[in-house]
Amino acid sequence: MTRAPLPTDLRLILLSPADNCLIAAARLAAGTQVEIEGERVTLVKTIELGHKVARHELAKDDKVLRYGAVIGHVNEAVARGEHLHTHNLESDYLPTYTRDAGHEFVHH
Template sequence: MSKETDRRLLLIGQEDNCLIVCAPLAAGETVLVEGQSVTLPHAIAIGHKLARSALHTGDKVVRYGAIIGSATRPIAQGEHIHTHNLASDYLPTYTLEEGQSYVHH
């Protein structure tokens, strides 16, 4: 079976389970993901992510070799990965004291 992937989808690291969109993809367009044809229900912008393989709820999403979040629901191979199905695993490295703000006076 062919593992060919559309050249508009970029795999950064072999451990990544998502691909980066390198050119705008239109709704209704069919792309090849690891040898599987996937028809996109929605347009996907440059820089967004597609699932390299199917993910289950709670699976970690790995991009650039680092965990970036957890799937909040099942994600099919070739499906758009974004805030509608991904919860960030980033933790803040700072806290603001009560009454502080980001604005400097």
């Protein structure tokens, strides 16, 4: 018998059942309350459209899965509902590039 999933806010998308992150389907302002698998969570930071949110608590060095595949690891403990981005998520495979004010790519 398959158990029904616990309710999750419709503004958060689960791409694969194996994922431990959710994707924001809308910009979610800091202070917004969302439900993640039956637990009400208040967002500490604004989550931009398309950005990742922790589906579960993650310990330092835990792998992050998106589309069921490892995309990197967290470099610090992360709470459920916390923003997952370059400040706490490191790619295990590709360097991270950003554009500086001079529009040159800078490797981090």
